[in-house]
Structures are given as structure tokens and as C-alpha cells.
Amino acid sequence: MKDYQNPAWCQGMKLRINYNNMMKSALLPDGFTREELTRLPLSAALAAMKAKRPALRWMDLPHNQEEIVQQIEKTAAWVREEAEAFVVLGIGGSALGPIAVHQALRHLNYNDLPKEKRGGPKLYVLDNVDPERMAALLDVIDIKKTVFNVITKSGSTSETMSQLLIAVDLLKKAVGEDISRHLIATTDKEKGNLIKIARQEHLTTFIVPDGVGGRFSELCPVGLVAAAVCGIDIRALLAGAAYMDELTQNEDPMSNPACVIGALQKVAMDRGMNIHVMMPYADSLKYISDWYAQLWAESLGKKFGTDGSILHAGQTPVKALGVTDQHSQVQLYTEGPFDKVVTFLTVDKYRTVTPIPEGYPDIPDVHFLSGHTHNELIAAEQAATAYALTKSGHVNYAITLPEVNPFTIGELLYLFEVATAFAGELLNIDAFDQPGVEEGKKATYALLGKPGFDEKRAELNARPAEDEAYIL
Numbered sequence: 001m002k003d004y005q006n007p008a009w010c011q012g013m014k015l016r017i018n019y020n021n022m023m024k025s026a027l028l029p030d031g032f033t034r035e036e037l038t039r040l041p042l043s044a045a046l047a048a049m050k051a052k053r054p055a056l057r058w059m060d061l062p063h064n065q066e067e068i069v070q071q072i073e074k075t076a077a078w079v080r081e082e083a084e085a086f087v088v089l090g091i092g093g094s095a096l097g098p099i100a101v102h103q104a105l106r107h108l109n110y111n112d113l114p115k116e117k118r119g120g121p122k123l124y125v126l127d128n129v130d131p132e133r134m135a136a137l138l139d140v141i142d143i144k145k146t147v148f149n150v151i152t153k154s155g156s157t158s159e160t161m162s163q164l165l166i167a168v169d170l171l172k173k174a175v176g177e178d179i180s181r182h183l184i185a186t187t188d189k190e191k192g193n194l195i196k197i198a199r200q201e202h203l204t205t206f207i208v209p210d211g212v213g214g215r216f217s218e219l220c221p222v223g224l225v226a227a228a229v230c231g232i233d234i235r236a237l238l239a240g241a242a243y244m245d246e247l248t249q250n251e252d253p254m255s256n257p258a259c260v261i262g263a264l265q266k267v268a269m270d271r272g273m274n275i276h277v278m279m280p281y282a283d284s285l286k287y288i289s290d291w292y293a294q295l296w297a298e299s300l301g302k303k304f305g306t307d308g309s310i311l312h313a314g315q316t317p318v319k320a321l322g323v324t325d326q327h328s329q330v331q332l333y334t335e336g337p338f339d340k341v342v343t344f345l346t347v348d349k350y351r352t353v354t355p356i357p358e359g360y361p362d363i364p365d366v367h368f369l370s371g372h373t374h375n376e377l378i379a380a381e382q383a384a385t386a387y388a389l390t391k392s393g394h395v396n397y398a399i400t401l402p403e404v405n406p407f408t409i410g411e412l413l414y415l416f417e418v419a420t421a422f423a424g425e426l427l428n429i430d431a432f433d434q435p436g437v438e439e440g441k442k443a444t445y446a447l448l449g450k451p452g453f454d455e456k457r458a459e460l461n462a463r464p465a466e467d468e469a470y471i472l
């Protein structure tokens with residue numbers, strides 16, 4: 001039996017949310033009150049989510065992928081056997097999840113480990129078209145021993161398609177016309193161009209299901225393929241998400257972790273706290289902040305309400321890392337404007353213990369550290385930072401992972417997805433579209449001469465000329 005099949009083990013891995021430092025207290029007289037939270041239409045928002053659930057197919061991903069998981073495991077087995085490098089080509093929701101999960105669940109210096117310790121190919125995720133990035137990748141991979149995974153839900157994103165063109169050209173030059181052992185496609189079942197190319201090139205293809213938007217796609221093949229290739233237990237990841245699905249269906253809003261997070265953030269926004277700092281105290285969780293930033297920003301940053309009213313809703317996500325950013329940003333968080341909520345991600349049990357050895361007994365200001373561990377130091381620094389913030393009147397709360405493992409990461413990803421959707425309900429916006437991103441995509445197509453974008457090109461060409469006075 002796997003750990004995640006044992007209910008007692010799962011219970012022990014349950015994430016904890018401690019929001020005392022958001023609430024009114026002797027230390028935080030201007031904190032939130034329970035009434036402020038419960039005054040929000042929480043039950044109505046929960047009911048609305050429940051009614052929408054059949055269309056929100058990302059909510060089914062923890063439960064309906066047995067067959068897909070088997071296919072992914074088969075593909076991962078041959079890739080692990082044949083490839084020295086696995087390169088994800090994708091951007092936004094097609095890249096941030098794979099990066100976050102890899103960093104969380106593999107060795108922090110994974111690519112630098114010898115092959116036998118790594119157990120899988122090196123992983124590279126190309127989520128930019130900086131020309132130097134592609135050139136730098138080509139300097140370190142052997143194209144004949146590389147498998148690319150091109151991921152684009154829409155099948156048309158310029159950045160990803162340009163990378164695909166480069167990869168296909170290089171592959172055909174290196175291995176000949178049959179590139180099917182070197183390229184995997186992950187895309188929509190019919191929309192866009194990648195599916196056409198995948199058919200033409202006879203590629204192993206994984207489908208991004210309908211109703212699963214880019215930033216909600218980490219738990220479908222978008223994220224699972226790279227994770228499985230690098231040896232992550234994707235069944236445990238999905239089991240953690242399924243466990244969180246149960247918790248986030250609790251109809252008592254104040255016992256439902258996604259509702260509590262959504263409600264705290266809504267009250268914060270109502271009080272003008274338009275910045276949300278995500279600050280993990282673990283290097284392994286560093287890129288969860290990047291993934292979360294997209295999820296929160298792109299889902300909630302909306303001009304229009306669902307009733308057509310102009311809202312300009314949203315809260316700016318900021319990425320920070322404990323303890324590193326205590327020495328760069330925390331001064332601002334502690335003494336700066338009251339415009340932020342800080343969310344700490346903390347870990348009870350790190351995967352290793354690093355003792356601090358005995359040394360310099362004649363220098364007490366150094367020697368006091370001896371006999372402690374880095375584990376104690378990082379925990380003390382997080383507690384001290386939370387205290388300093390609270391004492392200065394700045395709200396913060398902590399989400400604690402008992403351990404960082406595939407199950408708890410599945411819980412965390414799913415929790416944030418549901419909390420984001422729930423916050424969208426409270427803000428009365430559509431959390432699942434991204435017209436602002438689409439506008440930029442269309443303008444790029446127009447500038448680069450894509451057929452069908454003449455009107456947009458004319459619109460861009462009609463822009464007023466820039467004033468030389470403002471250019472130095």
C-alpha cells in the first residue's frame with residue numbers, strides 16, 4: 001500500500017493554515033474581525049462554484065486521469081531510457097507549473113547530479129524567446145539525445161511555436177525526417193496548429209482537456225509528463241489534490257481552507273491591501289510563488305465584473321523567499337505602507353537536517369549558533385519575521401506543509417486553484433478568461449505579419465507618433 005492510500009498518513013500530511021496574524025488582537029488592534037469575514041457572501045460563492053463545477057474541468061483532474069496517467073508513465077519510461085535532456089517548450093501556464101513542481105520535488109541541484117543519482121534526464125524549461133536563452137540551451141544539450149515536449153493549450157502561441165520551429169529544424173538535421181522519438185506534443189484535441197503538426201509528424205500527443213485553462217493545467221499532462229519523466233510520483237501528486245478537493249468542498253465556509261483564503265484576501269482588497277506577497281521559507285517552494293503569481297494575477301486582474309460593470313479588480317502578487325528576502329524586502333513589509341498581505345509557506349520537516357558545528361567558543365556572538373541546526377534557524381527567522389510584521393500592524397498568515405512531498409504539493413496546488421476561483425466569485429469577475437493576455441498576443445501576430453490580423457496591424461499603425469521630448 002502506498003502512503004497516500006492510508007487515511008491516517010494523509011491526515012498527518014494535511015496542510016495547516018494559521019491566520020491569527022490577520023485577526024484583531026492585542027498585538028494587531030487593526031486586524032480583521034470574524035464578522036468582516038463572515039459578512040461576505042461566502043455560502044453563496046460556494047454554491048456558485050458548485051453549480052459551475054461541471055464546466056470547471058480542472059477540478060476533475062485529481063479523479064479522472066487513470067488512463068492518461070498510465071500513458072504518461074509509459075512515455076516517461078522510454079524518455080528516461082533514451083534521453084539525456086528533456087526540454088519543455090512552453091510559456092505561462094505551460095511552463096510555470098512544471099518548473100514549480102520540479103523544484104519542489106527533485107534535488108535542488110538536479111541537473112548537476114551524475115546521471116545515476118538523477119535517475120532521469122536533465123530538465124530544461126524554455127519559457128522565453130530571449131535569443132540568448134535558446135543559444136545557451138543548444139550549447140549544453142546533445143540534440144540527438146534530447147526529447148522536447150512542446151506544450152501549448154491554444155496551439156498557436158508565437159513564442160512556443162517559434163521554439164518548435166527551431167527544435168524541428170535542428171532535429172531533422174540531426175536525426176532525419178522521423179522525429180517522433182524526440183518530440184512530444186501537449187495541446188488541445190482540435191484547436192490550434194500544434195495538433196496538426198503532431199499528426200503530421202506522428203508524435204506522441206497528450207491532450208489538455210476542455211475546461212482546463214493554462215494556469216489551471218499543472219495537474220493534467222501539461223505538468224504530469226515532465227514530472228513523471230524526472231521521476232516524480234504523479235499518482236501521489238494527484239492523490240494530494242484529491243484530498244484537498246474533499247477539504248475544499250466543506251460547506252461550512254470558515255472550515256473550508258479555500259474559502260478562508262479567498263475571504264481573507266477579499267477583506268484585504270476591500271481595505272486597500274492590493275499587494276499579496278507569497279514568501280516560502282524553503283528553496284524547494286521558491287517557484288511555487290512564480291506559478292501562484294500567474295494564477296492569482298491572471299485570474300483576478302480583470303477590468304469587467306460578470307455583470308459588465310467596470311471594476312479593475314485584482315491584487316498584485318509579489319514573490320519573495322525566506323530567509324533571503326528578509327535582507328532585501330522585509331524592511332518595506334514591516335515599516336512601509338499598509339497595502340500588503342504576506343503569506344508565508346512554511347515546512348515542519350525538511351528533507352534533511354543540517355547541524356551547525358561547534359566553533360569559536362571565544363566569540364559568543366558566533367558561538368551561540370553552534371549546536372543548533374539550519375532547520376531551527378530558518379524556523380526561528382520565519383517566526384521572528386511574522387512577529388515583527390504583526391507587531392508593526394502588517395497582516396500575514398502561514399500555510400504549513402508537514403513535509404514537502406508529492407502529496408502535499410498536490411494539496412497546495414489544488415488549494416491555490418480553488419482559492420483563486422473562490423476569490424473570483426467574491427470579486428464577481430470571470431477568473432477563467434484572460435482578455436488582457438489575448439490582446440498582447442494579437443498585437444504580436446499583427447506586428448509579425450500573421451495572416452488574418454490586418455485590422456489589428458492597421459490599428460497599431462494608427463498609433464500616435466511618439467514625442468521625441470520624452471526620449472533621452
Ligand code: PA5
Nearest residue numbers: 092093094152153154157214215
Ligand atoms: O493561463 C493562461 O491561459 C495563459 O497564461 C497561457 O498559459 C499562456 O498564455 C500560454 O498559452 P498556451 O498554452 O496556449 O500557449
